[in-house]
Amino acid sequence: MYATSADWSFDALPDDFQSSSNDFPAEIKSMGALSFFYVQTSATTARSMTVWPDKATAHAALSRIREGVASETGQTIVSVCEGEVLANI
Numbered sequence: 022m023y024a025t026s027a028d029w030s031f032d033a034l035p036d037d038f039q040s041s042s043n044d045f046p047a048e049i050k051s052m053g054a055l056s057f058f059y060v061q062t063s064a065t066t067a068r069s070m071t072v073w074p075d076k077a078t079a080h081a082a083l084s085r086i087r088e089g090v091a092s093e094t095g096q097t098i099v100s101v102c103e104g105e106v107l108a109n110i
Contacts, residue, residue: 022055022106023076025083029067031096045090052082067096072106079103 049057049071058070073079087098 022109023073023079023103024070024106025073025079025103026068026070026101027087027098028062028100029069029090029096030099031065031067031094033065034061034067049082049086052086053078054082066099072109076103076105 046057054071054073056072059067060070061067071079073082090096
């Protein structure tokens with residue numbers, strides 16, 4: 022498994038991010054994601070964490086996901102990290 026993470030900055034959390042009509046989780050799953058978390062870390066920041074089956078699947082989806090979210094929601098990526106998952110529970 023392979024994990025990716027991005028730290029996001031925004032003026033305000035998009036209104037529809039927690040809405041049941043938000044189709045982003047289904048979209049990211051259709052690109053191969055095994056799990057996805059989006060954690061609000063302050064009033065103007067959040068961290069996304071995604072686990073993929075492998076690095077190739079992650080990289081095939083990442084640019085599309087990150088560019089799409091940034092343009093659709095006004096969020097900006099301030100840092101990213103990624104790597105092989107060594108353990109999980």
